[in-house]
Amino acid sequence: SQQGEEDPQALSIQEGENATMNCSYKTSINNLQWYRQNSGRGLVHLILIRSNEREKHSGRLRVTLDTSKKSSSLLITASRAADTASYFCATDLTAGTALIFGKGTTLSVSS
């Protein structure tokens, strides 16, 4: 089963622009995480935000979490061509359980 729904499904922007991806989920969560996946490759962990946190930053990444709306957003600022990838949110219901992934957003950054 899938927990998260990302939107948009696909996003095309120019280098230097910001990219915002949203994720919604259905049940209460322990943590929410964002991953990047380059075509045909494995997952790269980007950031983890706990259910009691509202915002987190890591470099050019900014993640927000609104548990009342069961949604999260990932903002990539000053995008680069190397940011071209698929981005997935994933949640775990309780600590130590499997991650449930959203459908993902495919980001294309052109130079």
Added chain:
Amino acid sequence: GAVVSQHPSRVICKSGTSVKIECRSLDFQATTMFWYRQFPKQSLMLMATSNEGSKATYEQGVEKDKFLINHASLTLSTLTVTSAHPEDSSFYICSAGPSGYQETQYFGPGTRLLVL
């Protein structure tokens, strides 16, 4: 960070044969590992939870007799795709988290299976 490896990274096999994929936690022990499957242009779907020393727990719709999971040690889980068919062609990814540390999990690099 912790490292999880998978072997092989890619495998091509004939229809009807069995394929074994290994998932190892290299620098930590994991009582639980997870197996995911990802079809092209789709997201990761949880297949099963591998439990060291006991039977795996399979998600609804995943055939336990087709996807055999063995978690014989605290650092190794194997997934065997038995009598593989072309529709089993997919990207298989495992994950594991250090026992007793529940913050996050570490993903293997994945195994790409192509069944001809």
